Amino acid sequence: MDDKLLRVGITYIPVSDVDVSAEWYVNNLGAELSYKDEEKAIINFANQSFFLVKAKENQSSNFIDSNGNERFSMTFEVDGLSALEEIHSIFVGREMKVGSIENRGHAGRNFIFSDLNGNKFDVWSELSPNFKENKNLVSK
Structure with missing residues (x-):
């Protein structure tokens, strides 16, 4: 089957402040910043691209499992x-x-x-x- 998913290319991460978050990822995780505007930043590290997307307050990529753990x-x-x-x-x-x-x-x-x-x-x-x-x- 040639039509298969090959890899994850981009992961979206909600952030409250694009500038501050992009700087945090660059300084702490060694990410490379490739684009930034007021609504998003594109960073690259760990063989993947990540979009830091400005989101409403208290948003995160976390979830609550069936036992109530984040x-x-x-x-x-x-x-x-x-x-x-x-x-x-x-x-x-x-x-x-x-x-x-x-x-x-x-x-x-x-x-x-x-x-x-x-x-x-x-x-x-x-x-x-x-x-x-x-x-x-x-x-x-």
Whole structure:
């Protein structure tokens, strides 16, 4: 089947202030700013484009699960536990809102961080095999 979805190209993230949010993503996550106006900013990092879209107050990309817990809608991957621990330490040093490194009962470890608008994101210590293979990161 040639007509299949190949990748996620853009993720939209609601923000209250486009300028301040774009600066936060550039300074804290190493995003590259490629466009900005009063309503949106386009940033690129983690092999993807993100649109920071000006939204009404108290909007976020989070959702409430069936148990009443607020959840993140996206997980970033790093290559191994030491990389996870390193980025966790960097985020803590930048005084970002960062949770503890967790063992959730599956391969690898995770932690959650939030942007200044309260959008939660997960970081996982396991790179997907397809990404490793496509980026020639697999040991030969």
